[in-house]
Amino acid sequence: MPFGRTSLYRVAIAASAVLALGGCTGSDDETPSKSAAGTGPSVIAPGKPGEAAQTLSAEDAAKHRAEDDSPNSADRDYARMMIEHHTQALEMTELAAKQAESTQVKGLADRITAAQRPEINTMKGWLEKHGGAGKSESHDHEPMPGMATEAQLKKLRAAQGKAFDELFLKLMITHHDGAVTMATDVKAQGNNLQIEEMADDVIAQQTAEISRMREMS
Secondary structure, three states, rough: OOOOHHHHHHHHHHHHHHHHHHHHHHHHHHHHHHHHHHOOEEEEEEOOOOOOOEEHHHHHHHHHHOOOOOHHHHHHHHHHHHHHHHHHHHHHHHHHHHHHHOOHHHHHHHHHHHHHHHHHHHHHHHHHHHOOOOOOOOOOOOOOOOOHHHHHHHHHHHHHHHHHHHHHHHHHHHHHHHHHHHHHHHHHHHOOOOHHHHHHHHHHHHHHHHHHEEEEO
């Protein structure tokens, strides 16, 4: 049987109620959706000395760091230690010209020297700019990873030919592994963008050289 007048009236009322409810729901939902889109997961950003920490959205935290990338103790310690780390690598590469037999090893040593000498100068300049030219701020830091012992360096200085090539590659792979570890650590603990960029360069360059040295071993 077709809808009567009463039935049509009820449908009209129900439809009006749905439209009204939809209108209210839409306006109520607008603000939360905008808020949710702008916040994302919360991030605790440590405050400056004497200031409380802040709870920021992921987006705001990224902006906060971009605006304030003041170096912390991890950044300064990384620069100091990496200067020493690179300096030992150069001591090892300088031996290759006269003591290595492999032209590949000599070429690798030249590339390491060409890359790390400028990095030492850059880090020294960074420390002078950021007031970190003094002693380490970490009083309990462990010995740097990958560093050759004095006994190992003495053995390398005395080696010639293939014996030198084998020991050089072994020590330098360990040395590079240590540098990658240090660079990875400062990316997690530091705050300065320039130090992070330098750490990224170390990771990319020395990881590639580790693969090359393992193929040569």
